[in-house]
Amino acid sequence: MILGFDIGGTKCAVILGEEKSGDRLEIRDKITVPTDRPVYEMIAALYEHAGALLERNAIEPDALQGIGISCGGPLSSKRGVILSPPNLPGWDNVPIVEMTSKRFHKPVLLQNDANAGAMAEWKYGAGKGYDNLVFLTFGTGMGAGLILNGRLYSGTADLAGETGHMRLSDMGPVGFGKAGSFEGWCSGGGIAQLAQIRVRQQLQMGKQVSFCGRLEDLPGLNAKLVAEAAYKGDATALEIYRDCGTYLGKALALLIDILNPEIILLGSIYGRAQSLLEPAMRAVLEKEALRASYEACKIMPASLAENIGDIAALSLAVQAAANKTFFSTYPM
Known part of the structure; x- marks a missing residue:
C-alpha cells in the first residue's frame, strides 16, 4: 500500500x-x-x-x-x-x-x-510511450513538468518548468507575482481577475452581464462560473475565454519552439473548457510556432483529468x- x-x-x-x-x-x-x-x-x-x-x-x-x-x-x-x-x-x-x-x-x-503530474501522465496516463513531454497544470496556478529525453528535467535549482512566471504582456492579470504573466492569463486565479475587470467595465457602462449583475458580486467570480456562462453563449464570458486561449497559444508557441516536444498535456481548466479555449489557441499557434515543431507536437487534455x-x-x-x-x- x-x-x-x-x-x-x-x-x-x-x-x-x-x-x-x-x-x-x-x-x-x-x-x-x-x-x-x-x-x-x-x-x-x-x-x-x-x-x-x-x-x-x-x-x-x-x-x-x-x-x-x-x-x-x-x-x-x-x-x-x-x-x-x-x-x-x-x-x-x-x-x-x-x-x-x-x-x-x-x-x-x-x-x-507540475513535475508530479508530468510523472503521473508519463507513467500512467496519456504520456505513456513518449520521451519528450510537457505537462501544464492549468489549475489554481500554472506550472509545467518536463519529461525530456525520457527523464524528468528539474533544472539546476530544482525550478525548471516555472512557466507561469513568463511574462506574455506588459499589462494584464497578475499571476506568480507578475502582471501579464502566463499564470496571470491562464489559471483559475487569472481568469477570475480578468472576469472582474471585464464585468466591472460592462456594469459601469450600464450593460447587463448574465453571470454577475452587481459590482458587489465581483469577488465571487471564478473560472468555473465564467465557463458555464460562456457555454450558454454569454458574450463577455466568451471574450474572457477567447483572450485566455490567445495567451495560451502564445505560451505554447514558445514551449514548442524551445523544447520541440512530442506531446503537450494540459490539466484541469483545459479539460473542462477545451472548446472555449482551443480556437483562439490554435489560431495563435498557426502564426507563431515553428511549423515543423508544431506539426510534430500533439496538444491534448491530460488523460488523468480530475x-x-x-x-x-x-x-x-x-x-x-x-x-x-x-x-x-x-x-x-
Missing part, C-alpha cells in the same frame, strides 16, 4: 492507493479537506486524516511502502523542503519530508505538482518505495 498527500492552495487530499500490474494505480480511499489552517496545523491535520484512512481500511502503518507529497512550487525536492509557494501563504521553508518521514517511518518523496492530483501523489509514493531511502535530517 502507498500513501499520497496532494497539497494545494484551496484544498488538500490524503490518498490511499495501490499499484496494480506496474502500469496502473488504484485509489483505495481518499479524504479531501480545505487548506484553511496555518501551515503546521494543516500538516498535523493531514497526518491525522492519513491515520484515519489507514484505520478505516484496516491497514497497519507498517504495511505502507512509500509516501508521496505533491505540492505547488517553488520547492526543493532534493532537500525535501517547501519554499514559498505563491498559492500557499505562510508555507515558507517547511521541511515536510523530514517531518513526514519521522511521523510514519517510511520513505518519502516530494515534488512540485484524478491527476491523486495519481501524481501516489506515483511519487511508488518511486519513494522503489528508492527505499529515508530522508536525511534537514538542518533547521
Whole structure:
C-alpha cells in the first residue's frame, strides 16, 4: 500500500492507493479537506486524516511502502523542503519530508505538482510511450513538468518548468507575482481577475452581464462560473475565454519552439473548457510556432483529468518505495 498527500492552495487530499500490474494505480480511499489552517496545523491535520484512512481500511502503518507529497512550487525536492509557494501563504521553508518521514517511518518523496503530474501522465496516463513531454497544470496556478529525453528535467535549482512566471504582456492579470504573466492569463486565479475587470467595465457602462449583475458580486467570480456562462453563449464570458486561449497559444508557441516536444498535456481548466479555449489557441499557434515543431507536437487534455492530483501523489509514493531511502535530517 502507498500513501499520497496532494497539497494545494484551496484544498488538500490524503490518498490511499495501490499499484496494480506496474502500469496502473488504484485509489483505495481518499479524504479531501480545505487548506484553511496555518501551515503546521494543516500538516498535523493531514497526518491525522492519513491515520484515519489507514484505520478505516484496516491497514497497519507498517504495511505502507512509500509516501508521496505533491505540492505547488517553488520547492526543493532534493532537500525535501517547501519554499514559498505563491498559492500557499505562510508555507515558507517547511521541511515536510523530514517531518513526514519521522511521523510514519517510511520513505518519502516530494515534488512540485507540475513535475508530479508530468510523472503521473508519463507513467500512467496519456504520456505513456513518449520521451519528450510537457505537462501544464492549468489549475489554481500554472506550472509545467518536463519529461525530456525520457527523464524528468528539474533544472539546476530544482525550478525548471516555472512557466507561469513568463511574462506574455506588459499589462494584464497578475499571476506568480507578475502582471501579464502566463499564470496571470491562464489559471483559475487569472481568469477570475480578468472576469472582474471585464464585468466591472460592462456594469459601469450600464450593460447587463448574465453571470454577475452587481459590482458587489465581483469577488465571487471564478473560472468555473465564467465557463458555464460562456457555454450558454454569454458574450463577455466568451471574450474572457477567447483572450485566455490567445495567451495560451502564445505560451505554447514558445514551449514548442524551445523544447520541440512530442506531446503537450494540459490539466484541469483545459479539460473542462477545451472548446472555449482551443480556437483562439490554435489560431495563435498557426502564426507563431515553428511549423515543423508544431506539426510534430500533439496538444491534448491530460488523460488523468480530475484524478491527476491523486495519481501524481501516489506515483511519487511508488518511486519513494522503489528508492527505499529515508530522508536525511534537514538542518533547521
